[in-house]
Amino acid sequence: MAESVKVLPEEIQALIDIHEWDMRTRPGIQRFKELKARSLPSVALDEDLIYESIIPGQEELIHEIRRRHQIKNT
Amino acid sequence: MSETEKKIDRYVFPTHGVCPPEIHFQLAGGVLKNVRFVGGGCPGNAQLVGRLLEGKSLDDVLKYLDGISCRNNTSCPDQLSVALTEALRGSLKPARSFRLFSDDLTGTRIGLIGELDGNRDLLKTLISSIRGQGVDTIHYLGNTVGQSQKSRPFFRLVNQENIRVVLGERDWRCAQGEEGGNFPKLTRKERDSLCLFPQVLSFRLGEKTGMAFYGRYLLSLEDFSDFEPFALEMNMVCGLTDLMQDETVFGALEAMVSQFTAQIVVFSQRESWGHWHIKDVDFISLGKAREDDRLSWGLLEHGDSGIRFRVMRDNL
Numbered sequence: 001m002a003e004s005v006k007v008l009p010e011e012i013q014a015l016i017d018i019h020e021w022d023m024r025t026r027p028g029i030q031r032f033k034e035l036k037a038r039s040l041p042s043v044a045l046d047e048d049l050i051y052e053s054i055i056p057g058q059e060e061l062i063h064e065i066r067r068r069h070q071i072k073n074t
Numbered sequence: 075m076s077e078t079e080k081k082i083d084r085y086v087f088p089t090h091g092v093c094p095p096e097i098h099f100q101l102a103g104g105v106l107k108n109v110r111f112v113g114g115g116c117p118g119n120a121q122l123v124g125r126l127l128e129g130k131s132l133d134d135v136l137k138y139l140d141g142i143s144c145r146n147n148t149s150c151p152d153q154l155s156v157a158l159t160e161a162l163r164g165s166l167k168p169a170r171s172f173r174l175f176s177d178d179l180t181g182t183r184i185g186l187i188g189e190l191d192g193n194r195d196l197l198k199t200l201i202s203s204i205r206g207q208g209v210d211t212i213h214y215l216g217n218t219v220g221q222s223q224k225s226r227p228f229f230r231l232v233n234q235e236n237i238r239v240v241l242g243e244r245d246w247r248c249a250q251g252e253e254g255g256n257f258p259k260l261t262r263k264e265r266d267s268l269c270l271f272p273q274v275l276s277f278r279l280g281e282k283t284g285m286a287f288y289g290r291y292l293l294s295l296e297d298f299s300d301f302e303p304f305a306l307e308m309n310m311v312c313g314l315t316d317l318m319q320d321e322t323v324f325g326a327l328e329a330m331v332s333q334f335t336a337q338i339v340v341f342s343q344r345e346s347w348g349h350w351h352i353k354d355v356d357f358i359s360l361g362k363a364r365e366d367d368r369l370s371w372g373l374l375e376h377g378d379s380g381i382r383f384r385v386m387r388d389n390l
Contacts, residue, residue, distance in 0.1 A: 023314075023330060033314075039325035
């Protein structure tokens with residue numbers, strides 16, 4: 001899942017900060033619970049859990065990031 | 075790093091030729107702390123040695139310890155000297171945050187006992203009942219220190235009957251001298267005896283690897299690492315699933331079990347009986363040994379069809 005985020009085009013990477021959490025660790029589990037996630041892998045954008053169990057296609061992910069970026073900057 | 079922030083490494087040294095089977099100590103930037111001769115010997119002298127050495131640098135203490143003879147051409151100070159020298163050389167590695175015991179016996183039937191609160195009489199009754207079922211080993215996951223019980227007879231019985239004890243939270247706190255409330259104050263010897271029980275037990279059942287632990291307190295131990303043996307299993311049971319009570323995250327648990335070392339995970343802090351089979355892993359929660367007028371224990375078997383777990387109940 002993290003790989004699908006890391007390979008996003010540079011102009012999209014410039015819009016976001018990426019944080020990856022290791023579910024083997026206590027901080028990873030704590031973050032998972034804070035986000036009220038239930039499955040793995042999971043992706044949250046701006047604290048909202050967007051994708052659970054599924055790895056989104058790149059286009060879908062880019063669209064969602066752009067949409068949120070636009071909302072925040074209008 | 076400042077003086078107060080120096081990393082503290084904890085060591086457990088198995089002795090040779092002296093009364094205490096282990097010496098526990100800590101090293102912080104070349105300074106010795108919390109020396110304990112555990113499990114035997116002259117407690118008064120051992121405490122004095124510990125106090126005299128507290129906070130001293132290794133350079134200062136080593137010259138006093140070497141070459142003292144008491145028995146078998148060695149002594150407690152001499153063994154401490156060996157331990158410190160090995161720690162300095164790196165041949166003695168820092169101990170894990172928890173004490174792990176690996177049971178080499180491979181059996182097909184294991185008797186599991188949950189919380190007994192140190193009740194020796196109940197343990198004796200349970201042992202007799204469990205032995206009647208032809209088990210290979212008995213594991214007890216709970217506290218040996220109870221409100222009104224003396225710990226020594228309980229220790230004696232588990233040793234006589236070769237019961238594998240996995241230390242409960244109260245026991246651990248008592249071993250650290252933190253006991254309070256209604257619990258009896260333990261002697262130093264009793265506290266040292268508690269220190270010798272494992273906090274995590276690994277075992278074999280048929281071709282499966284199992285691990286047993288009490289519960290959450292292990293995750294808050296000083297120096298607990300998420301990458302110690304069986305830490306993942308404990309993080310998943312205690313942290314992720316809240317002792318298997320939060321079924322909404324079982325999907326995430328399923329994704330993680332492929333990284334487990336153990337295929338059987340036993341714990342007892344929940345104090346209610348439960349068995350979950352998730353992918354290839356069996357999770358077993360032990361209930362209290364006494365429920366109203368009945369005694370309960372778990373029978374874990376390995377057969378042709380895999381793992382089988384049953385709760386056995388006897389009227390008192």
